[in-house]
Amino acid sequence: MLVDGHLGQAGGAGSAGPVFLVPIIGTHARSTLTAAVASSHDLDHRTVDEDRMIRDRETLNVLLDNIARFVRVRLIPNEDLVAETDEIPPDVVADMKAMGLFGLTIPEEYGGLQLTMEEEVLAMLELGRASPAFRSLIGTTVGIGSQGIVLDGTEQQKRDYLSRLATGELIASFALTEPESGSDAASLRTTAVRDGDCYVVNGTKRFITNAPQAGIFTLMARTNPDDRRAGGISAFIVDATSAGISFGKRDRKMGQKGAHTSDVIFENCRVPAANLIGGVEGMGFKTAMKVLDKGRLHIAAICVAAAERMLADALRYAMERKQFGQPIAEFQLVQAMLADSKAEIYAARSMVLEAARLRDEGRSVATEASCAKMFASEMCGRVADRAVQIHGGAGYTSDCGIERFYRDVRLFRIYEGTTQIQQLVIARNMIREASA
Ligand code: COS
Numbered sequence: 001m002l003v004d005g006h007l008g009q010a011g012g013a014g015s016a017g018p019v020f021l022v023p024i025i026g027t028h029a030r031s032t033l034t035a036a037v038a039s040s041h042d043l044d045h046r047t048v049d050e051d052r053m054i055r056d057r058e059t060l061n062v063l064l065d066n067i068a069r070f071v072r073v074r075l076i077p078n079e080d081l082v083a084e085t086d087e088i089p090p091d092v093v094a095d096m097k098a099m100g101l102f103g104l105t106i107p108e109e110y111g112g113l114q115l116t117m118e119e120e121v122l123a124m125l126e127l128g129r130a131s132p133a134f135r136s137l138i139g140t141t142v143g144i145g146s147q148g149i150v151l152d153g154t155e156q157q158k159r160d161y162l163s164r165l166a167t168g169e170l171i172a173s174f175a176l177t178e179p180e181s182g183s184d185a186a187s188l189r190t191t192a193v194r195d196g197d198c199y200v201v202n203g204t205k206r207f208i209t210n211a212p213q214a215g216i217f218t219l220m221a222r223t224n225p226d227d228r229r230a231g232g233i234s235a236f237i238v239d240a241t242s243a244g245i246s247f248g249k250r251d252r253k254m255g256q257k258g259a260h261t262s263d264v265i266f267e268n269c270r271v272p273a274a275n276l277i278g279g280v281e282g283m284g285f286k287t288a289m290k291v292l293d294k295g296r297l298h299i300a301a302i303c304v305a306a307a308e309r310m311l312a313d314a315l316r317y318a319m320e321r322k323q324f325g326q327p328i329a330e331f332q333l334v335q336a337m338l339a340d341s342k343a344e345i346y347a348a349r350s351m352v353l354e355a356a357r358l359r360d361e362g363r364s365v366a367t368e369a370s371c372a373k374m375f376a377s378e379m380c381g382r383v384a385d386r387a388v389q390i391h392g393g394a395g396y397t398s399d400c401g402i403e404r405f406y407r408d409v410r411l412f413r414i415y416e417g418t419t420q421i422q423q424l425v426i427a428r429n430m431i432r433e434a435s436a
Pocket of ligand 1: 174182184289418425
């Protein structure tokens with residue numbers, strides 16, 4: 001089953017009937033989705049351009065409507081519970097899997113939806129309206145945990161892993177950061193030493209999102225001890241159940257309860273040489289950077305969505321809350337906060353969509369992805385601050401979800417590259433281009 005009957009009513013008012021009681025995953029995910037839309041409108045089944053995924057607007061809208069409804073009906077009502085228990089209820093996770101959310105970016109031949117970057121951004125603009133913890137659970141599988149295999153993996157590696165990632169059977173996690181290597185990712189110390197048909201991995205990875213749930217890690221480790229920078233790094237797919245892997249305690253974080261991070265410790269962990277991503281040593285850093293370019297657009301979209309949610313909540317509060325005999329939304333100083341937030345969200349939304357389209361055109365978007373991630377995450381922080389301010393005393397209490405969002409979104413300016421790293425990437429690329 002997908003989700004409850006209510007959720008199955010895709011298409012909203014005027015829809016011809018339930019069209020989404022089929023999972024949007026499986027070997028023929030794209031045609032299933034298209035057929036569902038076509039039948040809902042009593043149309044003949046249309047064929048969708050195979051190379052461009054669900055580029056017809058109507059089919060895409062059904063997917064987006066379905067995610068929006070899932071957010072409204074299943075995720076937002078569970079936000080408080082997740083924050084209290086630090087766990088996403090298993091039935092919600094099961095629904096996410098059944099909906100195909102773990103397979104959004106996995107190629108269709110492996111059972112995913114193979115969304116383009118623009119489509120992924122649009123999907124995240126819906127999903128990101130709920131507490132970030134929900135997105136975080138699927139985010140590493142849809143994003144940084146799987147994309148190393150999608151972008152640079154061998155055919156065999158894709159066959160071995162992608163189908164199980166698309167269904168959510170395996171959660172993928174991205175293991176780059178270490179105790180002594182964060183922003184300076186190329187200085188990582190974890191080693192992978194070739195021994196027969198295996199690599200022996202030793203080292204510690206830190207703050208690894210979804211480590212406790214992971215089925216596989218995309219691991220960056222140094223295969224060439226003589227090259228202390230990027231060229232000495234290789235990427236591996238590591239089965240999380242491998243002997244020699246242990247986990248630290250879950251990190252106690254400022255926010256994002258329900259999203260779990262921990263250390264992952266590798267002690268003489270043997271990884272088959274066949275799991276070297278792309279089958280070539282020394283390419284792991286570039287794989288990680290390409291994955292992060294994509295991940296930064298994904299996070300930028302999530303920032304926009306979270307900001308839209310907070311602004312909607314703040315606007316509703318401002319229109320209800322009365323002081324001096326009138327709704328506080330009538331006061332110009334409150335209006336200034338609403339208007340600034342609206343304009344900044346609009347700017348960030350435009351940036352992330354534009355950058356996503358450029359990537360879909362095959363352009364290198366390292367600069368644009370960093371611009372979008374930097375602006376959108378900083379914008380999100382400003383909107384969170386104003387949303388608390390508009391809520392006044394109520395905004396500071398834990399009963400009001402805005403305080404939780406304020407803490408949750410703080411992470412956006414840190415992970416997948418801090419604001420300062422985005423500045424560095426942008427400026428370095430500017431200088432490089434100007435010198436070329
Ligand atoms: N796509 C493809 N290749 C890239 C790339 C990209 N976006 N960015 C860099 N590379 C390549 C470079 O072209 C270079 O290749 P050559 O040696 O063949 O020229 C190589 O990777 C090394 O790049 P560079 O010299 O720029 O690496 P630096 O160590 O100087 O710095 C930064 C790279 C700081 C940008 C990188 O370490 C970074 O992004 N750090 C933040 C890490 C991060 O986001 N962590 C969060 C973890 S996930 S929550």
